[in-house]
Amino acid sequence: MLKEISISTFFFIFLFSFSVYSLGIGPSGPISMPDVNFEPNLAIERNMFVINDQDYPFPVEMELGGNLTEYATLSEYNFTLAPKDEPGSVKPIKFTLTLPEKLEKPGAYLVAIRAAQVVGGVPSQAGALGGKVKVALGFYVHVPYPGKYLEADMRIENTEVNKTILFIIDAINRGNETIGTAQGTIRIYDAAGKFIVALKTDAKSVASKEQVEMKAEWPAFGISPGEYYAAVGIDYDGFKTTFQKGFRIGSPTAKILNVSAEPIVNGTIGTIETEVISYWNKNIEDAYVTVTVSKDGYDLTTKSPSIVLNPWKKIKFTNFWDTSNAKGPGEYQGIATLHYMNKTDSMEFTLIVKEPEFVFPDITLLLVIILIIIFAVMVLYTARRRKRKYIQKKLA
Amino acid sequence: MAEISNNLIAGLLIVAILISIVGLANTLTLMQYPVKYTGAATTGAGKANVTIESALSIKLLRNESWFGSGYPNSQGGGILEIWSNNTAPNWDGTAGTGSFNNGSEGNGTDYNTGTHVYPFVVENNGNDPDTCIKVYADKTAQQFIGGAAQTPEFRFAGKNNESAWGGTNPGCSGSYPDACTSGLVQTWTDMGTSSTTVCTNLNSSQCSDEIRIHFLLGIPEDAAGSKTATVTVAGCNPCGAC
Numbered sequence: 001m002l003k004e005i006s007i008s009t010f011f012f013i014f015l016f017s018f019s020v021y022s023l024g025i026g027p028s029g030p031i032s033m034p035d036v037n038f039e040p041n042l043a044i045e046r047n048m049f050v051i052n053d054q055d056y057p058f059p060v061e062m063e064l065g066g067n068l069t070e071y072a073t074l075s076e077y078n079f080t081l082a083p084k085d086e087p088g089s090v091k092p093i094k095f096t097l098t099l100p101e102k103l104e105k106p107g108a109y110l111v112a113i114r115a116a117q118v119v120g121g122v123p124s125q126a127g128a129l130g131g132k133v134k135v136a137l138g139f140y141v142h143v144p145y146p147g148k149y150l151e152a153d154m155r156i157e158n159t160e161v162n163k164t165i166l167f168i169i170d171a172i173n174r175g176n177e178t179i180g181t182a183q184g185t186i187r188i189y190d191a192a193g194k195f196i197v198a199l200k201t202d203a204k205s206v207a208s209k210e211q212v213e214m215k216a217e218w219p220a221f222g223i224s225p226g227e228y229y230a231a232v233g234i235d236y237d238g239f240k241t242t243f244q245k246g247f248r249i250g251s252p253t254a255k256i257l258n259v260s261a262e263p264i265v266n267g268t269i270g271t272i273e274t275e276v277i278s279y280w281n282k283n284i285e286d287a288y289v290t291v292t293v294s295k296d297g298y299d300l301t302t303k304s305p306s307i308v309l310n311p312w313k314k315i316k317f318t319n320f321w322d323t324s325n326a327k328g329p330g331e332y333q334g335i336a337t338l339h340y341m342n343k344t345d346s347m348e349f350t351l352i353v354k355e356p357e358f359v360f361p362d363i364t365l366l367l368v369i370i371l372i373i374i375f376a377v378m379v380l381y382t383a384r385r386r387k388r389k390y391i392q393k394k395l396a
Numbered sequence: 397m398a399e400i401s402n403n404l405i406a407g408l409l410i411v412a413i414l415i416s417i418v419g420l421a422n423t424l425t426l427m428q429y430p431v432k433y434t435g436a437a438t439t440g441a442g443k444a445n446v447t448i449e450s451a452l453s454i455k456l457l458r459n460e461s462w463f464g465s466g467y468p469n470s471q472g473g474g475i476l477e478i479w480s481n482n483t484a485p486n487w488d489g490t491a492g493t494g495s496f497n498n499g500s501e502g503n504g505t506d507y508n509t510g511t512h513v514y515p516f517v518v519e520n521n522g523n524d525p526d527t528c529i530k531v532y533a534d535k536t537a538q539q540f541i542g543g544a545a546q547t548p549e550f551r552f553a554g555k556n557n558e559s560a561w562g563g564t565n566p567g568c569s570g571s572y573p574d575a576c577t578s579g580l581v582q583t584w585t586d587m588g589t590s591s592t593t594v595c596t597n598l599n600s601s602q603c604s605d606e607i608r609i610h611f612l613l614g615i616p617e618d619a620a621g622s623k624t625a626t627v628t629v630a631g632c633n634p635c636g637a638c
Contacts, residue, residue, distance in 0.1 A: 024453025028524040028633050032450065051451060053521060065637065112637035116628070134630040135452055138637030310573045 021133040023060070024051040025115050028137050035108075037209050038143040044097040048137070050115045052081035052089045058117055062093065065112035068141060072097045072111060099141065106145040106174075112138040142174055144208060149175035150182060150236050154245050159281060161251045162221050167199065169214040171234060173206040182206055182236035184214050191227040206236070225251035225279040250281035254309055256289075256347040259336045263352040264321070266329050272302075272319045272351070274336045276309065284309035287340040289317040293351060295332045300325075309340065321351075329353050453522030454529070454598075454631035458514055461611055475546040479584075479612035480515045516609040517557055518629055520575070520598040527598045528635035529554075529576075530591035531609060534626040537587070542619045549614025550625075551584040554594040557606035568603035575604045584612050591630055591638045598631070 026049055027033070036044060050060055062077045075094040082088030095113055103109065114136040152171040159165055169184045184201035201214035214234075229246040257275045264270030274289045287309045292301040304317040319336075326332070332351040337344050461480050520527045533540065537550035556574045574580070579596025586592075599605050609629065632638035 021459055022453065022455035022521060024451040024522050026451030026453075026522075028452040028522070029450045029526075033633075049451075051453065053453060053455065110634075110636050112632075114632075114637070132626070132628050133454060133456055134628055134632075134638070135454060136630065136632035136637040137452060138632070138634055140634075313573060 021117060022053040023115060023117050023133045023135050024053060025049070025113070025135045025137055026051070033137055033139045035140045035142060038099060038103060038109075038141055040099065040101045042099045044095075044099075046095045048093045048095055048113060050081065050091045050093060051084075053084050055083050057082050060091070061116050061118050063114045063116070065114055065136070066110035066138060068097065068099075068109050068111050071099060074113070097141075103141075103143045106143045106149075108140040108142055110138055110140055112136050142209075144176040145174055146177075147175050148173065148177050148179045148237055148239060150179060150206065150234060150239070150241050152184075152232070152234055152241055152243065154186075154230065154232055154243075156230075156245070156247045159247055159249050160220075161223055161225055161249055163219075165218045165220050165249070167201070167216045167218065167230065169201055169216075169232065169234065170211060171204070171206060171214060172211040173208055176208050178208060179206040179236045182212070182214065182234055184216065184232055184234045186216055187231045187233075188218065189229055189231065191229075196223075196228070220249055223249055225249055225253065248281070248312060250279055250311070252280045252284075252341060253343070253345075254278045254280065254284060254287065254338060254340050255345050256336060256338050257314065259291075259334070259347055259349040261334075261349070261351050263354045264323055265356050266326075266353050267324050267356065269320055269322045270351075270353075272321060272334070272336070274304070274317045274319070274338070274347075275314060276317060276338055277314045278309040278312060280309070281311050283311065284340050287338065289319060289336055289338050291319040291321065291334060291336050293321055293326075293332045293334045295327045295330060298327045323353050326353060329355050450524055451522045452524040452527055452631055452633050453520070454527065454629065455519045455521040456629055457517040457519050457606065459516055459629075461514060461516065474617065475549070476615045476617070477549065477612060478615070479551075480610045515555075515611065516627075516629065518594075518598070518607055518609060518631075520600045520605040520631070522631075523600050524633055525577075525597065525600045526633050527600065527631045528579075528593060528633060528638065529595040529598050529607065530593050530630045530632065530635070530638040531587065532589055532591040532628055532630070533587050534589065534628075536589060537614075540623055540625040541613060541615055542621070542623075543616025545618040546614070546616040548616055548619065549612060550587045551612040551614075552587050552592075552594065553582055553584050553610045553612070554580050555582060555608045555610065556580065557608050558604050572604035573599075575599045576607050580607065587611075587627070591628075593635060596635060 033046070036042070050062070052058065057080055059078070059080045062074050064072050064074065073096050076091070079091055080088075081091060093113075097111060114134060116134040117132040150171050151174050152169050155168045155170065157166040157168065167186050171182060171184075173179050181203050182205070183203040186199040186201070188196045188199070190196060197218060199216040199218055201216040204212045204214055206212050225248075227246065227248050229244055231242070231244050233240055233242045255277055257277055259272065259274050261270060261272040272291050274291070276287070276289070278284055285308055286306045288306040289304045290301055291304075292299065294300075300321065302319045302321055304319045307315065307317070309315060317338075330353060332353060334349045334351045335346055336349065337346045518529055531552055533550065537548045540550050541548035554576065556576055558568065558572045558575060575598060576595035577597045577599055579593060581592075581594050594609055595607055598607060630638040
């Protein structure tokens with residue numbers, strides 16, 4: 001079996017014709033590509049474009065996707081994009097959709113417009129994988145449900161401790177009947193699943209196809225910064241829709257999580273790493289860590305480079321400590337202090353300075369030294385023999 | 397043909413200048429003062445409308461993952477898994493510090509340097525912050541790798557790039573927030589022939605807009621031969637449009 005395996009050779013290479021691939025399509029976003037409510041025979045036209053960001057031309061293939069392709073057309077399906085910034089690098093495309101008289105099933109019908117880079121030619125060597133880039137934009141055509149049907153999502157603002165946090169539920173009635181009263185209940189839990197508080201939003205009436213905002217406020221005073229989640233339930237005329245949403249409550253604080261340092265060999269420069277987390281929703285500029293190491297009257301403070309703490313990110317600061325002027329091997333007491341936004345956070349730690357370990361000389365070096373000694377001995381021996389022979393010859 | 401004298405030319409020039417002066421004086425006399433400009437705004441404030449169109453655009457900064465060639469000689473038999481991240485084993489099943497797959501993930505746009513198996517790097521180079529990234533292959537794991545002794549594996553996993561390795565664009569250095577703001581699939585996931593999400597929202601800000609896509613190949617002990625397949629990286633909004 002091993003013999004059979006050993007003669008099996010594999011090639012796995014992901015290979016493309018060019019070093020970089022890039023393709024764009026637009027206009028994108030909810031304003032340029034909004035969802036549509038179904039109306040019989042509604043005609044929709046959208047002027048789109050496909051763009052090349054690279055310095056070489058390449059062929060592009062357009063396709064329609066989703067559930068309504070039979071009612072949609074594009075002005076062009078195959079073309080070649082010119083290199084960027086040259087005429088022809090941006091291709092205008094007209095998209096047309098004419099909805100039918102009736103769509104049987106209620107719900108959201110996806111309409112997708114896709115542009116794909118066409119890979120040209122066969123890879124140049126055996127075992128190669130080719131590839132391409134594809135981009136797509138889409139929107140939904142909503143066919144109303146019979147009766148009342150509420151869809152909702154939630155935005156959360158002012159997510160800081162000691163502020164009033166605002167919960168905004170965006171709800172839209174996808175049914176064909178007016179909802180008399182809709183009201184949300186927001187139950188908030190911490191990351192460990194412990195229930196904290198329940199909030200009620202204001203109550204709203206929602207006409208068919210109408211979107212409304214329902215709001216609730218939570219004064220988050222005395223709440224710890226961290227991760228939370230909200231379980232949302234919206235009751236409307238005897239029906240209910242539910243969903244969950246995670247969120248973070250920030251505080252302009254940062255904290256040292258741990259300090260780590262391997263034992264340092266006496267007389268060398270060691271590194272001390274301090275891991276820090278930011279609980280703030282924005283960047284914290286110019287944060288740095290100072291490390292003070294002390295023993296028997298010896299005291300030295302080092303400062304790390306200043307860096308930006310990104311929101312809710314952990315990062316490691318590195319401090320260097322030169323032990324050459326320290327008190328020799330032994331245990332040192334250290335304190336790491338994080339400096340940020342005119343605040344500090346500290347953590348104490350212990351650091352070990354150890355004796356240099358005996359390292360057996362490299363075998364090659366040893367062999368070279370032995371060979372040099374042997375050579376020197378041979379040279380001396382030969383010289384002595386020659387000298388003796390010369391004296392004997394002279395005496396004879 | 398009679399020649400025209402210099403005196404005649406000078407005379408004609410003087411006449412032309414006199415006619416111009418008379419014409420200018422006549423025009424200025426007919427004008428009403430103060431001069432009123434037609435089409436001017438009635439207030440001192442102006443307004444300009446500018447429409448900046450957004451585009452969804454993705455770039456494959458690195459689009460090669462070279463696994464090279466070798467023998468599926470895993471220790472003790474069984475399937476051999478090779479992949480493009482730090483702890484990948486070698487073709488012979490030993491720890492990942494040998495000639496293949498020794499795993500510097502890197503963050504640059506270079507590839508085929510040294511002996512590393514680099515992942516793909518995808519950048520959101522458009523201005524749509526809700527760009528969803530999906531991948532798919534043109535072959536299943538069985539069609540791609542083959543073999544019958546074990547079930548072949550062809551998988552992918554995503555990872556943020558610049559937040560871990562620093563920005564790759566000009567003017568970007570240091571650490572940045574995660575580029576994939578939601579839905580990053582970081583566990584090994586089967587690569588299918590229909591699109592599967594790697595990241596639900598890939599940021600479009602200049603210094604934090606890249607993710608890596610790693611690959612894992614599981615090779616049955618009886619699989620052999622050279623292999624080809626196509627991997628498509630798709631960017632879309634909404635996610636379902638890919």
